[in-house]
Amino acid sequence: MTTNCCQNSEVEDLTTNGTQILPTSEGQVRPMTNLEPQKQWEVWQTAVEVAGGKVPSGRVVKDVIERIMERTKAPNPYCVGEVCQILVKDNPELRGKGGCWCIISHVSEFSCTVKMWDGEYTVRIDHLKSLNYLPAECEQMRVICDRIHRLRDSGNLEAPVEAVLECLGELKRPYLTEFEEELLSFIEAKCSLRV
Structure with missing residues (x-):
């Protein structure tokens, strides 16, 4: 980082004159490791500006990178009703949901709202992978x-019922087997008796 800053500045020795804000920990520059050196310098300068002229945190640097990436991304390729697979990557809200299917319920410029077995989530498009199902399979x-x-x-579900619903939420195919259909119908019948 010091080398890149020195190459892009007219000042001879940035480390002693205090005109350049440099990272103080590895965590601050970790989000930039996949960027080209010139881009790293540009991201760092922007992050310093965002941090009010102080050393930015790793989170600030990551946010700057995400904003830059969003400006350069292709338009959202997904449509409402499409069935996709969740790719967790670096999103802590999606932990435990990797590989699960979801249905797109709303499309924004760089994200989608998806409906999963346990609720709705808003995810960036790089956290989705189309399963390329036919319209009938999506339905x-x-x-x-x-x-x-x-x-x-419907109300308080017992732990075994929750486990079955979670298992169905992780299916890798667009249909239920005969046994899965019977099991889901059985649970539906039992839950309707309690209401």
Whole structure:
């Protein structure tokens, strides 16, 4: 970082004259490791500005990188009703949901609102991968999702029922087997008796 800053400044020795803010820990520069050296310097300068002329935190640097990436990304390729797979990457809200299916319910410029077996989430488009289902298969998944949501909204579910619903939320295919259909129907019947 010092080398890059020195190359981009007219000042001879930035480390002693205090005209350049440099990182003080590895965590501040970790988000920039995949960037080209010139881009690293530009991101750092922007992060310093955002931090009010002080040494920025790693989170500030990461936010600057995400804003730059969002400006250069292609338009959102997803559409409402499409079934996708969740890619967790660096999103802590999605932990435990990697590989699970979801249905796009709203499309924004750089993110989508998705409906999963346990609720709705807003995720960036790089956290989604289309499963390329046919329209009829997408409709089947929507019906399954609606059935699971009705059960979850019906009240207190016992732990085994929650486990079955979570398992159905992780299916890697657009249909229920005969046994899964019977199991879901059984749970629906039992829950409707309690209401």
